[in-house]
Amino acid sequence: MTVRGKACIAGIYEHPTRKAEGQSVAQLHAESAAGALADAGLSKDDVDGYFCAGDAPGLGANNMADYMGLDRLRHVDSTDTGGSSYILHVSHAAQAIAAGKCDVALVTLAGRPRSEGAKGTAPRSFGANIPDDPFELPYGRTTVGAYALVAARHMYEFGTTAEQLAWIKVAASHHAQHNPHAMLKKVVTVEEVVASPMVADPLHRLDCCVVSDGGGALIVTRPEIARSLKRPVVTLRGAGEALKHQAGGYIDLTYSGGRRSGAIAFEEAGVTPADIQYASIYDSFTITVLVQLEDLGFCEKGQGGKFVADGNLISGVGKLPFNTDGGGLCNNHPANRGGITKVIEAVRQLRGEAHPAVQVPGCTLALAHGTGGLLGTRHGSATVVLERE
Template identity: 75%
Template sequence: MSIKGKAYIAGAYEHPTRKAPDKSVYQLHAECAKGALADAGLSLADVDGYFCAGDVPGLGAINMIDYLGLKVRHLDSTDTGGSAYLVHVSHAAQAIAMGHCRVALITLAGRPRSEGSSGTVVRNFGLTPDRPFEVPYGPVTVNMYAMAAARHMHEHGTTREQLAWIKVAASHHAQHNPHAMLREVVTVDEVLASPAIADPLHRMDCCVVSDGGGALVVVHPDIARSLRRPLVKVLGAGERAKGQDGGRVDLTTTGAAWSGAAAFAEAGVKPADIQYASIYDSFTITVLLQLEDLGFCKKGEGGRFVADGNLISGVGRLPFNTDGGGLCNNHPANRGGMTKVIEAVRQLRGEAHPAVQVPNCALALAQGTGGSIGTRHGSATLIMERE
């Protein structure tokens, strides 16, 4: 069953805080939920479906439903890391199409900045089967992505300068976002002059660490048309998990190669039709690989595609992450997928900052990645249309 046109994103909210030492994770979730529902013109009493991921402490959805006082008949706590919230939009659309709910609330929140959590220590996911084989070698988030960058450079001649252009584009957009953590426009030379973190990645190749969160409200078409909000239709979606495959791993291909193909097929559009793209940007190499895998350019040509301002709104061919993205704006809970959908919704509504708003934006894509492209990760793609 296709979800094309079966659900709409009626509410979207990004928490303005970037450091919240005085708030609990539950409080951040609640504030995001109320913000998204207010944006849609709905209330907690209207919600009959709830979606969250592993950023909710305790028993996840069960605890959060109780905390918010929700009365739901459908819940989903699928967790694919930073891509989970794109998966949730797809799953919410499926649930709505099947009659399981009519108003689905999706929330994200976290406090990694206040808690001192970043990608420079070995991640502990419990007693997973990979730990005895990988942890002795000290894999951390940043060196796993650096390994993928080094491999892409080796195979395709990609340069540090080309990667730096991704950060430059993000900074051009972040200067217009009053909530962005890094609002200063930077140059390629400044990116390359920033301290090395994990060769070949520099500090400015890495995303920020922030508190905060966001929320989305996905609704039945009848409800969407009854609300006084611009209509943002879900056209297509895809999801994929990519792992080691017993050692047969290609570090230069992400799950976007499959999730993107599925989303484009369901939506009935092509990469060339997309007017705006929100691309998960945990690191600059993350963006480059996903752009290739989504079909915006051929494999190995990502470096040339992103260079010379091609991702800058009003300048290049494919405006991306016009809020500044994870590289400059925020990365709440170390999970950036939620904000990718939120900015795509803003673009489709015509509510992005005027300096970066894509004129007459009618078709947008959001792409999320969760986990590590150097080991195992989830990928999710959403294609949305302004009706």
């Protein structure tokens, strides 16, 4: 069963807070949900499908449905693939809608890592009884360290440079200056990125995303419902998902699960990377963007450094505008899970609602892609191709 044309994104909301000292995670979820419903022109009583992931407190959908008063649910999904979950949820919601399991699906994300003092430089486990932890945690596995491994290998294999990676941060900063909610609004140079303190060789501080509180929400509906609302209609044209893991130690660090999820999404959508006018690319680190651009087919493997250089990702300058809200590198990374904001900004672009300084003229076809987990160990990838009717 294809999801092409079977569902639309009718409502979006990005929570404006970046530090929520006086709000609970459940409250951030609820406020994000209310914002997306208001954007769509619907109410909670219209929602009959609910999607959340591991950031939702308690038993996920059980607790959040009760907290938000979602009384008409007939379909729930709490699939968790980390930061890519919410892009994957768009696809799963479309599948449920196409199967007649729900008509109006709500997707929410929220978290408070900044208020709770989360850092990517401390050894990290994803929960109790994780089978890989005894083999990896004794060596000090950290989030930034796992991505640094990928960057170092990419540099070794293909000659990628720190200056080329820096161009990704530069592009994000050019966009963030126009976002009043962005945490880092200052436009930076390649030299400033490379001169920033080393965090995990070869990644510098400015190669890393921000840590922020906040959240976001999406409303996915049947096309007939979307067309009845007073909003531009954004349709799901294609979607793909994939996992990449250690493969018993036979792992190539230079590619991501996006190689498969992107191919699946493009095939279903019936388009190629050359057709995409705007791309939202998960940017936990600069290397995350570079690897995914290659794997999604925007350039050949190993050519990502050349592709991102000289402002090629800057809206109005380069040929592939990306993350025009500033992305995780400059805007926000709520709950340390940035997938939902990638969909939100893609929808803004397709509606023509991005900031005028970064809006892609006549944008009708966009991509949102995310990873969840660690690029250097195991992760989930999800890709959606969206189109404005």
